[in-house]
Amino acid sequence: MRKIKHGKMSGGCSDACCLKLEGLNVRLEGEEILEDVSFHLHCGEIAALIGPNGAGKSTLFRSILGQLPYGGNITFSPAGGPAIRLADGTVTGGSRPLIGYVPQSPSFDRGDPVSVLDFFTAATARWPVWLPIPKKYRERCRSSLERVHGEDLLDRAMGALSGGQLQRVLLALALEPVPHILILDEPLSGVDIEGEHQLLEMLDELRTKYDLSILLSTHDFATLEQFADKVLLLNKKILKSGPPEEVLSSPEFYETFHLRVGKGGEH
Amino acid sequence: MELWYSFVELLPFDWAQSGGMYFMKNALLAVLVISPLFGILSTMVVHSRMSFFSDALGHSAFTGMAIGAICGFNEPTWAAVAFAVVFALLFNWVRRRSALASDTVIGVFSSTAVALGIFISTLGGRSFTKFNALLIGDILSVEPAKIGLLAGILVLIIVLWAVSFNQLMLSAVHPALADSRGVKVFWQETIFSVAIAVVVTVSMTWVGLMVINALIVLPAAAARNIAKNMTQYHLFSLLGAAIAGIAGLMTSYYIDSSAGAAITLYLAVWFMITFLFRKKG
Numbered sequence: 001m002r003k004i005k006h007g008k009m010s011g012g013c014s015d016a017c018c019l020k021l022e023g024l025n026v027r028l029e030g031e032e033i034l035e036d037v038s039f040h041l042h043c044g045e046i047a048a049l050i051g052p053n054g055a056g057k058s059t060l061f062r063s064i065l066g067q068l069p070y071g072g073n074i075t076f077s078p079a080g081g082p083a084i085r086l087a088d089g090t091v092t093g094g095s096r097p098l099i100g101y102v103p104q105s106p107s108f109d110r111g112d113p114v115s116v117l118d119f120f121t122a123a124t125a126r127w128p129v130w131l132p133i134p135k136k137y138r139e140r141c142r143s144s145l146e147r148v149h150g151e152d153l154l155d156r157a158m159g160a161l162s163g164g165q166l167q168r169v170l171l172a173l174a175l176e177p178v179p180h181i182l183i184l185d186e187p188l189s190g191v192d193i194e195g196e197h198q199l200l201e202m203l204d205e206l207r208t209k210y211d212l213s214i215l216l217s218t219h220d221f222a223t224l225e226q227f228a229d230k231v232l233l234l235n236k237k238i239l240k241s242g243p244p245e246e247v248l249s250s251p252e253f254y255e256t257f258h259l260r261v262g263k264g265g266e267h
Numbered sequence: 268m269e270l271w272y273s274f275v276e277l278l279p280f281d282w283a284q285s286g287g288m289y290f291m292k293n294a295l296l297a298v299l300v301i302s303p304l305f306g307i308l309s310t311m312v313v314h315s316r317m318s319f320f321s322d323a324l325g326h327s328a329f330t331g332m333a334i335g336a337i338c339g340f341n342e343p344t345w346a347a348v349a350f351a352v353v354f355a356l357l358f359n360w361v362r363r364r365s366a367l368a369s370d371t372v373i374g375v376f377s378s379t380a381v382a383l384g385i386f387i388s389t390l391g392g393r394s395f396t397k398f399n400a401l402l403i404g405d406i407l408s409v410e411p412a413k414i415g416l417l418a419g420i421l422v423l424i425i426v427l428w429a430v431s432f433n434q435l436m437l438s439a440v441h442p443a444l445a446d447s448r449g450v451k452v453f454w455q456e457t458i459f460s461v462a463i464a465v466v467v468t469v470s471m472t473w474v475g476l477m478v479i480n481a482l483i484v485l486p487a488a489a490a491r492n493i494a495k496n497m498t499q500y501h502l503f504s505l506l507g508a509a510i511a512g513i514a515g516l517m518t519s520y521y522i523d524s525s526a527g528a529a530i531t532l533y534l535a536v537w538f539m540i541t542f543l544f545r546k547k548g
Binding site: 062065067099101103106107108111112113114115117118119121122123125126127128129130131132133155157170 | 310314428429430432433434436437440441443444446447448490491492494495496497498499500501546
């Protein structure tokens, strides 16, 4: 599945857009959640974040999204452009990157009277969705859903979608407008094998088509080698990072997940 | 009001004849304003699982009335509104900072408010009975000026809904997602709680503390049984509230009972009907 290696990042990354985390520290209520986290993420690249529950994966995402106070630096430089600090948006010629965010399992009851169209319009337009929704927004929603091959979901209730369908709708929303960076929090949990395959194909298609950086967290180690360019093993700190095969065979990986050396694969 | 009276006189009811029974005509108009108010608010209260919260607000409103009364205000309603707003803000603040579940925090606030209300209203051996009216409510006592006030609040709520509903809905579904799309979740929640506080408190005198929460919960609960999208949800909620409101008022007039209770019972019937025709899947 891995087709492109964007721009051959030999040496620096000035030739491609790049999200840089440098010495990220997050403390919540006196407890250190993240400690000295540093990594780069280039466009067209898919990085997978793995780690046990409570390792700080969601916290890391929320820091990038600017929803938590943090120490250290998170910057984004567009291809060939100057770096932009995400915390305060200090810009030297450019604008803040758009970040698309696919959250982990939003709460919809089965009976929730929220259709996909309602949800989508509420998030992307000013038109109050309790009024009948005009054609214009309907069409816009439909073409957004086409990106994730979900145009038939338009009038379905959010609560009645399968795990894979819900992830696709959320993905379509995160792509409206098309962001520079796409963050997905455990997109594969609650998704069946077929849905998983479909979703991963779609991510691969998206990064090629829109040249965006994708950062996702997952517990599904079996598929990592198929789609990830880079794996980051996180447990408060980055314990190991590199290509999937390298991280998955490292002593740090075995130790973190309490596996005996020599037995890899699914956790 | 004259316009309204001459309109009502066209209706084929004995109380609708010209030159009398103004309290009933006022009450009908009040019901026509109050029920959409609750029909609208209801949708979001139920959607964001805040029915306990609105219940607690009703209790705090009672405490506010007690405080207002002891301070000798002519209009304890305003003291109650102020108290309920403070209550709502304080609750929001504590909820964000506490690791406890929402319903637990609500329990703490609600019981404190009730205790404070009873404590103040019985202070120095006062009798509690004068507050009984608040518990039951009396729609027939509504005055034209108050109907104007309620209508003003209704307009404000509609404006709030036009401007803020999308963001409120998104905040209820997933705060972090809403935030990532530029919604100020905390402010949305705060404004919404204040809106509930104001509506509950102002209408309590006429609806009654005991049934006010039923009016907030039932319209949307019934609508959820059958609605497939947000437009239907609002439509059924409004329709249920309005029909139950009018039917309840009529019933209470002809068989002489509390209007608030009668409205609630009609809403319960509406809920049963929608439940029987509930959507599948």
